[in-house]
Amino acid sequence: MRKAYIAGNWKMNMTATEGREYAKALLAAVKEKGADVKMMVAPPFVTIPAVLEVLKDSPIIVAAQNMADHKSGAYTGEVSPLMLKDLGVNTVILGHSERRQYYGETNEIINGKILLALECGMDVVYCVGETLEEREAGKLEEVLASQIEVGLKGVDASAMAHITIAYEPVWAIGTGKTASAEDADSAHLFIRETVERLYSKDIAENLIIQYGGSVKAGNVKALMAKENIDGALVGGASLSVEQFLPILTFNK
Numbered sequence: 001m002r003k004a005y006i007a008g009n010w011k012m013n014m015t016a017t018e019g020r021e022y023a024k025a026l027l028a029a030v031k032e033k034g035a036d037v038k039m040m041v042a043p044p045f046v047t048i049p050a051v052l053e054v055l056k057d058s059p060i061i062v063a064a065q066n067m068a069d070h071k072s073g074a075y076t077g078e079v080s081p082l083m084l085k086d087l088g089v090n091t092v093i094l095g096h097s098e099r100r101q102y103y104g105e106t107n108e109i110i111n112g113k114i115l116l117a118l119e120c121g122m123d124v125v126y127c128v129g130e131t132l133e134e135r136e137a138g139k140l141e142e143v144l145a146s147q148i149e150v151g152l153k154g155v156d157a158s159a160m161a162h163i164t165i166a167y168e169p170v171w172a173i174g175t176g177k178t179a180s181a182e183d184a185d186s187a188h189l190f191i192r193e194t195v196e197r198l199y200s201k202d203i204a205e206n207l208i209i210q211y212g213g214s215v216k217a218g219n220v221k222a223l224m225a226k227e228n229i230d231g232a233l234v235g236g237a238s239l240s241v242e243q244f245l246p247i248l249t250f251n252k
């Protein structure tokens, strides 16, 4: 039985002051309503310490949105996984489509980051997904297969318990367009089958696959009702407690 895993990616939003207030409000709301899912928020790097002050001993995981592909050295502007670990951050989102699109991250670069994160004892949410052009050209499966094969190259079966995959069709991110629950479920099934081919049935069955792309209170139930959709990676709607709480409590 896979436990639902709902995550909020704040992207480049929320100062430390705003993040601290948000975290207090979210924690209070979750305590009052109760939530029966694994929960995570991913603030910007500089906002993480303020959010951690509030959420440190809570059930809400505080993650990073990215990290460097080296542990230390002359990499101006980068943040090392060791720095994150030292703060108490044990989860990182890698391969987000905005990192691929705007910062040139390839499957190979992301693979290096995934291996490093695992070596440093971190859990990874690995984002995959096709562009509209790729979908329309019938390349959905080809793109997903290579993102998974290359992105997870060298990841041992024993480390797969630390990997969550987020399927995020690029055309649905921040656009208000959502993949239909059926389309999302069939992409998730393909991802699960690919992981089974590369690893084992057991690992594939235990793999948490989140859907991301304009998830909101109004569509989360239909998505989560699908057999292969185990959670959500939420961008825009995670930025207000009012919108995020009903997503976290979709099953209450």
Ligand code: PEP
Residues within 6 Å of the ligand: 009, 011, 168, 172, 173, 174, 175, 176, 212, 213, 214, 215, 233, 234, 235, 236, 237
């Ligand atoms: C995301 O940031 O991963 C995302 C899916 O964003 P949104 O929910 O705004 O589409």
